[in-house]
Amino acid sequence: xxxxxxxxxxxxxxERNVEVISNNIANMRTTGFKRQRVEFQDLLYxxxxxxxxxxxDQATQVPVGVEVGSGVRAAATPRIMSQGNIxxxxxxxxxxxxxxxxFMVKLPDxxxxxxxxxxxxxxxxxxxxxxxxxxxxPGITIPDNANSxxxxxxxxxxAFIGTDTAPTQLGQLQLARFVNKxxxxxxxxxxxxxxxxxxxxxxxxxxGDGMGNLLQGYLEGSNVNPVTEIADLIAAxxxxxxxxxxxxxxxxxxxxxxxxx
Amino acid sequence: xxxxxxxxxxxQIALQRQMDVVANxxxxxxxxxxxxxxxxxxxxLMPGAADEAFLDGDRDLHFVQDWGTMHNMESGGIQQTGxxxxxxxxxxxxxVVQGPxxxxxxxxxxxxxxxxxxxxxxxGNPVLSDLGxxxxxxxxxxxxxxxNGAIFTNEGAKGHLRLAEFAxxxxxxxxxxxLFTGTNPQPAVATTVVQGAIEHSNVTGVTEIATMxxxxxxxxxxxxxxxxxxxVRRTAINRLGDLNA
Numbered sequence: 001x002x003x004x005x006x007x008x009x010x011x012x013x014x015e016r017n018v019e020v021i022s023n024n025i026a027n028m029r030t031t032g033f034k035r036q037r038v039e040f041q042d043l044l045y046x047x048x049x050x051x052x053x054x055x056x057d058q059a060t061q062v063p064v065g066v067e068v069g070s071g072v073r074a075a076a077t078p079r080i081m082s083q084g085n086i087x088x089x090x091x092x093x094x095x096x097x098x099x100x101x102x103f104m105v106k107l108p109d110x111x112x113x114x115x116x117x118x119x120x121x122x123x124x125x126x127x128x129x130x131x132x133x134x135x136x137x138p139g140i141t142i143p144d145n146a147n148s149x150x151x152x153x154x155x156x157x158x159a160f161i162g163t164d165t166a167p168t169q170l171g172q173l174q175l176a177r178f179v180n181k182x183x184x185x186x187x188x189x190x191x192x193x194x195x196x197x198x199x200x201x202x203x204x205x206x207x208g209d210g211m212g213n214l215l216q217g218y219l220e221g222s223n224v225n226p227v228t229e230i231a232d233l234i235a236a237x238x239x240x241x242x243x244x245x246x247x248x249x250x251x252x253x254x255x256x257x258x259x260x261x
Numbered sequence: 262x263x264x265x266x267x268x269x270x271x272x273q274i275a276l277q278r279q280m281d282v283v284a285n286x287x288x289x290x291x292x293x294x295x296x297x298x299x300x301x302x303x304x305x306l307m308p309g310a311a312d313e314a315f316l317d318g319d320r321d322l323h324f325v326q327d328w329g330t331m332h333n334m335e336s337g338g339i340q341q342t343g344x345x346x347x348x349x350x351x352x353x354x355x356x357v358v359q360g361p362x363x364x365x366x367x368x369x370x371x372x373x374x375x376x377x378x379x380x381x382x383x384x385g386n387p388v389l390s391d392l393g394x395x396x397x398x399x400x401x402x403x404x405x406x407x408x409n410g411a412i413f414t415n416e417g418a419k420g421h422l423r424l425a426e427f428a429x430x431x432x433x434x435x436x437x438x439x440l441f442t443g444t445n446p447q448p449a450v451a452t453t454v455v456q457g458a459i460e461h462s463n464v465t466g467v468t469e470i471a472t473m474x475x476x477x478x479x480x481x482x483x484x485x486x487x488x489x490x491x492x493v494r495r496t497a498i499n500r501l502g503d504l505n506a
Contacts, residue, residue: 001277003284010288017291037342039371039383040292042285044437048278048327051432064329064431066300068278069285072292075438076383078373080344100402179378179399199376202399210402210415239290242466246284249477253280256484257273 002070003250009071010243013040016074017236024224025233032116032190033222034079035229041075078182084116084223086215092149093120093128096220099212101175104137104203105130105191112137113191114176114184114201116220128157128171132189140171151216154207175211176201264322265490269483271324275302276480278327283473286464294368294439295462296332297469303328332441334430337463339455345404346372346380349460354424354452355441358386359394365440366425366433371459384438390420406456424449 017038027033051065086096095118097103102114113134120136123129128140142149146159146168155173160166178184183197194201207213282300289295307322339349348370350356355366358381365386372388375381380388380395387394390412397404401414410422425446427433433443 001280003277003280006281006284006288010284010290013288014291037371039369040289040295041369041384041438042289042292042295042435045435047434049329051329051434062329063429064301064331065434066278066327067298067330067435068281069289069298069435069437071285072288076373078371078383080342082343082345177399179397180374180376182373183376197376199378199399209400235291238466239287242287242290242470243284245470246280246287246473249473250280250284253277253477253480256481260484260487 001250001254002068004247004254006069006071007243007246007250009043009073010246011240013038013072013074014236014240014243018233018240020077021229021233021236025226025229028222028224028226028229030117030190030222031119032084032220033224034081034084034116035222035224036077036079038074039076039078040072042072043070045069079184079186080223081181082223083220085221086218087221088217089119089219090217091119092151092217093122094118094217094219095120095151095173096215096218097175097206097212098215099206099210100177100181101204101206101211102177102192102201103130104174104176104201105134106137107134107187107191107193111193112176112201113187113189113193114178115191117190118214119219136173138171138174140173142170146170151214153213153215155205155214173206173214174203175206176203177209177211178202266487268322268324269487269490271305271326273480273483275325275327276476276483279476280473280480282330283469283476287466287469287473290462290464290466290469292369292439292462293371293459294337295464296334296337296368297462297464298330299333300327301329301331302326329431332430332433332435333463335463337461339458339460341458343457344371345457346374347457347459348372348406348422349455349458350424350452351455352449352452353426353430354449355426355446356382357389357423357425357446358382358440359389360386360436360440360442363442364389364446365436365442366446367439367441368460369439382439384440386440389423391423392420395419395422406454408453408455410454422454424452424454426450426452 024035045067048066053062105113107113126142128136145162149159157170158167179199184192185195279300286297304323305326378397405413412419426449433441
């Protein structure tokens with residue numbers, strides 16, 4: 001009787017589902033967080049009687065076969081890359097992206113991290129860094145005596161230096177986008193790195209090529225919707241219970257078998 | 262004498278298989294686009310000994326055998342996800358994907374774009390349009406999919422999603438990974454594509470649990486019957502073999 005094993009694949013899959021949902025809920029207030037969803041697939045089917053097999057010498061055929069499946073597996077956890085809410089923060093180095101692009105930061109291991117988290121700071125040398133101190137790519141240095149920093153929708157960073165009356169251009173922010181955003185690998189700290197599945201990044205200026213434009217003084221919240229998550233959690237929990245019930249049921253049947261004389 | 266036992270056993274084997282089907286349905290209760298299975302039984306009439314040669318002909322003996330698993334093709338619920346690459350199909354149509362062993366059909370409309378820009382299903386199989394696989398250029402954004410499966414981006418039309426339907430869904434075989442295989446696909450006529458939504462599994466927990474309880478009880482009843490038959494036989498042997506009787 002395969003029912004025991006089939007139900008155990010169901011329980012394992014729902015366990016994974018609850019893990020992903022709880023991670024979504026835990027990151028409900030994480031800047032730039034994108035929710036994940038578990039996609040399930042059914043496993044192979046065993047055909048005890050095949051549709052289309054001949055049933056007599058009069059060329060009559062089996063119209064429907066007997067196929068018994070072998071359970072379920074979690075096939076993928078794609079990120080839903082929809083836009084999160086834009087919250088006003090009035091901090092001059094907070095940036096939100098409206099559109100598809102990602103900010104690029106230099107990770108300590110030399111790779112480039114891609115992130116939607118636009119809460120940047122100045123470090124001791126005036127470099128523009130994210131909250132972990134990782135430098136934004138391409139690097140932008142803001143002098144000590146700069147004030148009224150303004151970042152335009154297309155990424156131009158300007159500030160008034162000292163007592164100047166005209167703004168000075170400090171740099172140009174760039175964004176990256178991917179053919180398959182859902183294929184990016186999450187490395188924590190709100191960063192993603194490119195994979196063979198995501199394809200190579202296309203780097204460009206904000207506002208062009210579908211990159212999306214920048215909003216200064218705003219941050220992008222997570223796109224987690226608590227109502228959906230709780231509803232999914234309840235569904236996952238019930239599915240788990242029902243699969244556990246199948247295991248009990250199959251066990252009782254086996255018990256009846258073992259008690260036969 | 263043993264017939265009652267053998268018939269009970271044939272039923273028990275069939276019930277075990279039914280339990281497997283129920284377990285598989287419940288395991289897939291959250292699988293996008295999953296269609297539940299119902300197992301059907303028929304009796305197998307044991308050929309009797311030559312009639313009329315005996316005063317009282319053989320009684321008919323009906324054994325149980327499983328005869329088919331039917332795909333329940335009812336629609337599962339449609340849930341809004343807001344994801345632009347999710348499509349739900351309302352109606353009898355299937356999406357057509359290019360699987361490793363030829364075309365396969367699926368109701369799982371949770372689609373992705375792979376590294377080359379091709380629209381694929383969750384297993385990485387390219388989704389087919391009337392013009393073959395659908396590839397998006399890196400510069401293309403805001404993908405919209407119309408009710409008739411027409412795909413548009415900011416750079417224009419990209420063809421129609423190919424939707425197939427079948428005269429006899431019973432002949433479709435499940436290949437795992439949410440895919441069906443079958444022959445003779447016809448273009449679907451009355452299927453609507455809903456973008457930003459997915460179709461849930463159509464397995465209903467209540468029905469499956471109720472079926473499971475029935476299977477379980479029937480199985481236990483049969484176990485008892487087998488045991489009682491055994492007792493009858495034992496008694497018979499004791500009585501008939503008793504010289505003092």
